[in-house]
Structures are given as C-alpha cells and as structure tokens.
Amino acid sequence: MTSTVEVILAALYLRGAPRPADPPRRGWPEIVAALRRESPDLGQAAEALRRMGATQPAMLLETKGLLAWAERAVEENAVLTVLSDGYPRRWLEAFGDIAPPALWQSGTLPESRWIGAVGSREATPEALAYMEGLGAKAAELGLCIVSGGALGCDSAAEKATLEKGAPVLRLLPHGLLLRPDEDAIQVSLAAPNEPFSRPLAMERNALIYGAAELTVVGQAQMRKGGTWHGATDALRRRLGRIVVRPDDSPAMRGLIALGAGRLTSPEDLGFALAATPTQKALFAYESRRRRAYRGA
Template identity: 30%
Template sequence: MSGTVDDDSSATAERMARAAWSALVEPGDRVAGALVRILGAAHALAWARAAARGAVDWSVVLTAAGEEMGSADRARLGRAVLRWAGRLEALCPEGDLGALHRLNGHLVVPGDDEWPRGLDDLGDAAPPALWVRGALPARSTVAVVGARASTTYGERVAYDLAHGLATRGSCVASGGAYGIDAAAHRGALGAGGPTLVVLAGGVDRAYPAGNARIFEETVGTGGALLSEVPPGSLPTKSRFLQRNRVIAALSDATVVVEAAWRSGALSSAHHAAALLRPVGAVPGPVTSAASAGCHRLLREGHAVCVTDADEVAELLPGGLHHAGDAGNVRTSDDALSRGTLTDLGTRVVQVHDALPLRGGLDESTIATRAGTSVAEARAALGILQLEDLAVRAGDRWTARRPARATDTRPTG
C-alpha cells in the first residue's frame, strides 16, 4: 500500500511541476524541455530554484544525463536559468490549476490517455502540459489553417473542407482566429463534429473576442480549447508563432486554404512538413495575393494540391498521397515571419511584447514579463531602439508601435 501512496504522490508532484513549468518558460523552450526530460519535471524545477539562488550542483545534471556536459551546454543552461529567475518566485501552480478547475477544465500531461502522441515528435520543444477545456477527441485530426485577411472564396472552401472532414469522422484543428480558422471551426461544428481550438493565450481568454461563441460551442459539442500556457496568460506575438508548431504536431495532416506570400499560416505548414506530416494546399486565382503563399508551397514542393475533403482525406494515414520531400522544407525566418519585427528574432519579439505603450518599465521588469534574462532583455532593447521600435527615457522603456503590417500586438 505504501508503494501505491508513494507512486500517487510522485505522479501528483510531477503534474504540479509540469503546470509550474508551463508558467515558468515561454513555449518552445528546448533547454527547459531537455532538463525536464533528463531529471523529471519535479526534480528539474527543484534544480532550477536552487540554480537561481546560486546553489548550482552541476553533478546532478551530469549524473542524470550519463554523459559529460561541455562548456557550451553549461553556458546555455546558465543563460536559461537567468531567463527563468524572474518568474520563479511568482510561480503558483495551485492557483493556476484552481482557475482551470473553475472553468471545468483539466490538465493533460505526457502519459495521460488524452495526451496527443503527435506532440512527442516535437522532442524537447514539446509543451510540458496542456491546459484543456472540453475533451481531446481520440480520432484522426486535420489542421485547416489560413490567413485572417481571407476572401469569401477562402472562407467558403475552408468551411466545406472542414464540414466534409467532420462528416467523415475526422476532428478539425485550427487556431481560433478570424478568417480561415473561424470558417474551419464553423464547418466542423456545422457537421456536428468535434473541433480543436489551439490558443496562444490562456483558455480563459476568448481571443479574439468576436469568436467567443465559436469557442463555447466547441466545448459544448465534444471538442476542446487547449493551450500550453496557464489561464490568465496573454496571447503574444511570439506565442502565436509557437502555437503553430502545436497545431502541426497534434494533427495527422495540415491543409493551408488561403495564405499570402509571407502569411504566418505558412509556419504551420513548414512545421508539419518538418515533422514528416503530409501537407496540402488549396489553389486560388493566380491573380489573388491571398493565395500567393499556397501557390508558393505547391511550386516549391512542400505541399500537394487539394480541392475537396476527399482529397484531404487521402493525406491521412492509409491515404494515397503524401507531401513532398521534407528534406526540402525551409524553416528559416523568411518562411515563418510576417514582417520586420519577427525577422529580428524570437527573444526580440518577446521583449517587444512585454513593453508598455505608455508609462515605461525598467529592464528587470521587462525581462520578467518577457521570460528572458536581464542581459537578453537589454540586448533586445538595444536592437528595438535601433529599429525605432522602442523608446528609452532614463531607465524606463516604452514601445513604439510599428506600422500596421509589422505590429506585434496579438492579431489572432
């Protein structure tokens, strides 16, 4: 009996620690993922707390890893601890889980029956946990994604594809944004099928607010809202970009319905192909800028042409077609970005997300809000100042809003 109690206690501690890691690090933090993989979530969290206090015992990591840690790895881990230090004291996983339970939600961690096995393919970049409202359906899943600035043609196609896929028994996943995402969710709901809304912020935040009805209907009809960050978390530009890897990983195939040449929707396709998931793209009028990104995927061999639900179904395991050679997939910034600010790098985007539009904050506060070390925040602020995207007044920094095309504030 004592063994069972100990096992239950250990499992509870791991779940609580994974909830804490979700709040501690920004999505996609590979250093955190590696530490959790090596030590386990609870021991990794205890080590991080000790490291932040300066009581670092490198031998713990070295012994658990079973190999020598080089100076480069030590430096990388040291920089990560500096990133995490500002948030460690404020961690309150009990409060986050309480907020989730009040929403009738639940936490899903690796090893749970509900955990989407495809997320394991992300390796150390996989989420430590998922915060879920609703149920994660155990069936084939297709991501139907595209631009917010969609056309009537694109929305019609997205709706029909999702409706047809749901009718065939598949779950439709998307990001809950305006445009193609919303049309895909509506199509699945219209067929009475489940849909998954993968959010960049907490599951308690209906963002964008105009899609709140879709979100509630999703939960009420057997689907789910899910996020890798706790309730109360803000949807930021960097989290939107990282959210796309989750959409791609939990889906058996990804279809881009409509996307401009540098649309953020293309990142989901590139993540999917890099994970060896089939990718489809819907062609549009050759004169339509809204379909230029789809045509680019087709021309470069990253996707196959799909025009209806039957052709999308062929992309699923056991289907007839497969995406092009994943080795040709380009995951460079030019494929993932949607403007000058994103081109500056993930840390810079995180820091700009943390800047206020008025009042000003000091570097330490900005670092904590951004999930970076003070040194990283200082370097990013220098870049932002050079790009005329941040203004310094004494020891305080304020955001200068970029042009609309490169705005980093949440846009869905």
C-alpha cells in the same frame, strides 16, 4: 485520482504558475521517468528529483504553495499534460523533448486523429466555402479539426465541424480567459490572462502542424502573414504533411514549390490521408548539409 506526476508537470512547466523561475523544458522526459520509477508522494517529489541530479526543479517544487496550486489546477481539469489521454501523440514525434509537457486547457481532448485547418483572416468566398467543406468532410470521416481559432479560414472550418457534432481543438496564442468558449476545446501555452505575443503565435502555429495528421491551407499571402510563415516553418521543420487549396495564387504556388501538396476538393480528404506521403521538402538539401556537418 490525481496523478502525482501530472501535478509536478503542472507545477514545473505551466506558464503562470507561482514559482520564481522556469526550468529548461528539455528536462521533462528524465523527470517523468524518475518519478515513475520512484513513485514518490507529492511531499517527497523534490527529494526524488535531487537524487537524480535535477537540483533546480527540486528547489522550485519547494516553493511555498506551488504543489497545492498545481494540484488544484489538475483536479479542475484545467491542465493538459504529456500523460493525459488526449495529449496529441504526434507532438512527441514532431518535437521530442521540447514538446510542451503541460498546457492550459478548457474542455477535455478526445483521443483522435486531427486535421489542421489554417488560412487567411480576410479570405475570399471561395476559400471560406472550401474550408467549410473541409470541416464537414473531416467530421463525416470521424476526424477532428485543429486550428488557431482566427476569423476567416479557421473559423469556417471550425463552424462546419461543430455543426456536424465533431470536436474542434483550438490552439490559442494568448490566455484562455481572454476568449472563453463553450463550443470548442481550447488549449494554450499562455497563462490564463496572458496577452497575445508573436512568440506565442509562432509556437502555437508549430503545434497546429505538429498535432495534425494533415494540415490544409485555405488561403495565404505570399511571404507575409502568419499563415505563410507558419506553413513555411512547418515545411522546413517537417512537422507534418501539408496540402493547399490550389487557387493559382502566388502564395499557393509558392507553398507547392516548397513541398506542399494539393487538395483539389475537400471531398478528396479521405484519399489524401490514405495516400503514401510523397511530399518533397525544398529544405532536404539543407538538412543533409547540416547532418553532414555534424558527422551524422
């Protein structure tokens, strides 16, 4: 049976929905709590939101045809919501009330432990072999790979994981209809036909690190490119544990200096997951200063 709350989350927060405006994302936890408390029918949901003071979301739900559109999307299994069984729980830990409450999906996410696989598109043969080994080892350990689906390091890890029969979650920085795929599970914040954009890519990168128990960087370029900027942003925001393939390049040495760990071989993945996190953050001093400024 279709969940009323999931339909409402799809109606309010999916990009590409036929609504005239977007409500603030931060309000979704209160909306979910109110709807669970009152358990209204779809037709009564707008009034329930008004009673809790959520006037704009209530008005949006009254947009002609919006709820019927959202109900179809949920019934077609095209929507991943915060209430879905496979929704990465680490997103809630990493992002709190700005975690995405509804995204587009192709396929069904399993409840799983995820390993992030990121790296340069124009990767060296050594980096590609390393990432293939990572994907195979993750599958052997019963883990799943989450990546951005780019050529190079991402694709190498994905291919090895799929060949072992394990799921791959691909987070895309554009609409799902622009890259149909039957092998990987694909998820995107973007509307189905929405083109690539830099803001989508940046948020996609954060979601990879936020979903993963451990993210492995196969190759990067010093101070440029999506891999470098995604990894440094994740280190600054402490989105999860990050390790690198220690190839002695300036970029890898730089990420280690910023707080990333080393994963000498993909065969060490199990040990890395079991180890107590000791990752230091160069940004810890900055964070302490911010807390002191706020009086925390």
